[in-house]
Amino acid sequence: xxxxxxxxxxxxxxxxxxxxxxxxxxxxxxxxxxxxxxxxxxxxxxxxxxxxxxxxxxxxxxxxxxxxxxxxxxxxxxxxxxxxxxxxxxxxxxxxxxxxxxxxxxxxxxxxxxxxxxxxxxxxxxxxxxxxxxxxxxxxxxxxxxxxxxxxxxxxxxxxxxxxxxxxxxxxxxxxxxxxxxxxxxxxxxxxxxxxxxxxxxxxxxxxxxxxxxxxxxxxxxxxxxxxxxxxxxxxxxxxxxxxxxxxxxxxxxxxxxxxxxxxxxxxxxxxxxxxxxx
Amino acid sequence: xxxxxxxxxxxxxxxxxxxxxxxxxxxxxxxxxxxxxxxxxxxxxxxxxxxxxxxxxxxxxxxxxxxxxxxxxxxxxxxxxxxxxxxxxxxxxxxxxxxxxxxxxxxxxxxxxxxxxxxxxxxxxxxxxxxxxxxxxxxxxxxxxxxxxxxxxxxxxxxxxxxxxxxxxxxxxxxxxxxxxxxxxxxxxxxxxxxxxxxxxxxxxxxxxxxxxxxxxxxxxxxxxxxxxxxxxxxxxxxxxxxxxxxxxxxxxxxxxxxxxxxxxxxxxxxxxxxxxxxxxxxxxxxxxxxxxxxxxxxxxxxxxxxxxxxxxxxxxxxxxxxxxxxxxxxxxxxxxxxxxxxxxxxxxxxxxxxxxxxxxxxxxxxxxxxxxxxxxxxxxxxxxxxxxxxxxxxxxxxxxxxxxxxxxxxxxxxxxxxxxxxxxxxxxxxxxxxxxxxxxxxxxxxxxxxxxxxxxxxxxxxxxxxx
Numbered sequence: 001x002x003x004x005x006x007x008x009x010x011x012x013x014x015x016x017x018x019x020x021x022x023x024x025x026x027x028x029x030x031x032x033x034x035x036x037x038x039x040x041x042x043x044x045x046x047x048x049x050x051x052x053x054x055x056x057x058x059x060x061x062x063x064x065x066x067x068x069x070x071x072x073x074x075x076x077x078x079x080x081x082x083x084x085x086x087x088x089x090x091x092x093x094x095x096x097x098x099x100x101x102x103x104x105x106x107x108x109x110x111x112x113x114x115x116x117x118x119x120x121x122x123x124x125x126x127x128x129x130x131x132x133x134x135x136x137x138x139x140x141x142x143x144x145x146x147x148x149x150x151x152x153x154x155x156x157x158x159x160x161x162x163x164x165x166x167x168x169x170x171x172x173x174x175x176x177x178x179x180x181x182x183x184x185x186x187x188x189x190x191x192x193x194x195x196x197x198x199x200x201x202x203x204x205x206x207x208x209x210x211x212x213x214x215x216x217x218x219x220x221x222x223x224x225x226x227x228x229x230x231x232x233x234x235x236x237x238x239x240x241x242x243x244x245x246x247x248x249x250x251x252x253x254x255x256x257x258x259x260x261x262x263x264x265x266x267x268x269x270x271x272x273x274x275x276x277x278x279x
Numbered sequence: 280x281x282x283x284x285x286x287x288x289x290x291x292x293x294x295x296x297x298x299x300x301x302x303x304x305x306x307x308x309x310x311x312x313x314x315x316x317x318x319x320x321x322x323x324x325x326x327x328x329x330x331x332x333x334x335x336x337x338x339x340x341x342x343x344x345x346x347x348x349x350x351x352x353x354x355x356x357x358x359x360x361x362x363x364x365x366x367x368x369x370x371x372x373x374x375x376x377x378x379x380x381x382x383x384x385x386x387x388x389x390x391x392x393x394x395x396x397x398x399x400x401x402x403x404x405x406x407x408x409x410x411x412x413x414x415x416x417x418x419x420x421x422x423x424x425x426x427x428x429x430x431x432x433x434x435x436x437x438x439x440x441x442x443x444x445x446x447x448x449x450x451x452x453x454x455x456x457x458x459x460x461x462x463x464x465x466x467x468x469x470x471x472x473x474x475x476x477x478x479x480x481x482x483x484x485x486x487x488x489x490x491x492x493x494x495x496x497x498x499x500x501x502x503x504x505x506x507x508x509x510x511x512x513x514x515x516x517x518x519x520x521x522x523x524x525x526x527x528x529x530x531x532x533x534x535x536x537x538x539x540x541x542x543x544x545x546x547x548x549x550x551x552x553x554x555x556x557x558x559x560x561x562x563x564x565x566x567x568x569x570x571x572x573x574x575x576x577x578x579x580x581x582x583x584x585x586x587x588x589x590x591x592x593x594x595x596x597x598x599x600x601x602x603x604x605x606x607x608x609x610x611x612x613x614x615x616x617x618x619x620x621x622x623x624x625x626x627x628x629x630x631x632x633x634x635x636x637x638x639x640x641x642x643x644x645x646x647x648x649x650x651x652x653x654x655x656x657x658x659x660x661x662x663x664x665x666x667x668x669x670x671x672x673x674x675x676x677x678x679x680x681x682x683x684x685x686x687x688x689x690x691x692x693x694x695x696x697x698x699x700x701x702x703x704x705x706x707x708x709x710x711x712x713x714x715x716x717x718x719x720x721x722x723x724x725x726x727x728x729x730x731x732x733x734x735x736x737x738x739x740x741x742x743x744x745x746x747x
Contacts, residue, residue: 036525038525038526038558038569038570040558040569040573065528067529067573069576069577070576072405072406072407072410079526079558079570079573081525081526081527081570109408109409110405110408110409111384111398111405111408113394113398114398114403114405117398117399117401251562254562257557257558257562259557259558259569261522
């Protein structure tokens, strides 16, 4: 490709400076105590060129000397084991972040091609859905970023945001069939469309200004940079977003995975806030 | 009419016997033979073990007796020498390929293997990208499937670098020969094979970064549970299930019944990658070890075989193995692949489409003898459907020449019949690479059949390698 990028008029070029305060707290209550609870949490802000972390702290309760490791995308995560009985598991983080840029240029640690591979959660069957038929041709678009933005618009026009109609493991195809879903489903659909057309796309789990929970959006790789697209709000990810985990799909980016050996009812209280605090 | 008894033929009747092939005693003017009564006793010995394997058919689980062919396959010393050199070379190259493909990816940049065959393959696991396993060994234990053509040439049919199984069957059979006919087996002279568990244990020691070794089994309902317990016992290491292990901090530990725990440095796991760690792979897996991948990433435990090996034994990658040997080792492949065509390449695709009637077509995503279609056995309509499928998804298929492979003696209801057979050779890679001087010979149940897989009703034999 020889032509230079043609999106100087896009919002991405706008200054994305801003300072944000982030608070995230999850309290899981079990109806009977659990033990030998192995957990794995993504509570690290990615080492990124989108923003700079000015202050950061995190916690896990009950206390259990957590370890850290780095996943295949170079993202740090924590893991540990709570041996003794406990009926409350609580974790969270607080941070102050200065946003720098609206696209990422840092070289990836994995081959970019893995973000082209379809998987169970993002796979789409274009045939039966009229609005997807427009996307039938698998040709690679001339301007992949413009094309991806167009695909995002289509999703917003044809899908209804409705909680309770899908769950954490609903494939994109099912959400499309029923015409509704939440941010996770919208993101999976956009990823599925992009990958089918040769545009590398990845899933992002993080925070959006004003939301009381975590939020999910998409990044597409075009001409050596990652650009964020939010198909739930039909907008470009320029400011007001803080990513926490990136991966191929929602399963890759789940913030909390836990394993213990008894059957319990779990009640989770999640609070998340991201506010801009100015310069 | 009374037939004259000839060398190499079996004599029938109660005093009958089978002369083992190849007839290595011929030059020394003696016969190596197994009497009918010994053959019966061998069968009874094996039946006592009730060697079964699980078969998943029509959505239900069947436990099947694995038929035991009592006449062993015999491989001469020179022949085995070539096999050994070729297998070591192949596994050496595959191990280097695995390292490369999860690190620098030189093999893709140099266009030895097209990118599509790696990145589009579900067996390529980004989760282990950049992970360096202890001692940089990936293919600790490989099961390489070969067939011998009627003219004696050996061909590689398939590489198995994930969780190859089956070594315990010839091991138990060997015990039976030592009990039933100890004289024959020491006269022949058959190379000792019963130290397989020790060979495997040495590989585990070679790569163990500290701690004990264990065999991790998915549980007693697994098709090969018998083998898991047999090998653990013979190696003298604990047989564990997922919940006997725990990850705490930087290491994985084995918790014994007394409540003590000990660091584990090497896990011979008999479950596939996707069930290994619910934190990284299949979240609902209850047979894995939570956070095992975290300590694996840090190099604090060896997983045998390495995670992500599936990319090296993919049926599409198989095509490129001779080129990989040349690329990594600068040598010509000693053992040949069965002639294979990759419809992914236009020239090969045309050849496959024009010769469907005489080729065997394999679906790269299938294993265990499934997804294998002999073009000659298809109706014209079915052949057209297959051609369409190949045109639509060329990456999904490979086409192979049908190798007319050799039949071996099988003693069946007091007569000797001939059945086609393959050989699974076991290659062990620790500090050095060695080939187990035996192997699992599998034979087809039916006359003329080429499908030897146990999941398709095939039986097994011990494999006797002769020393000089």
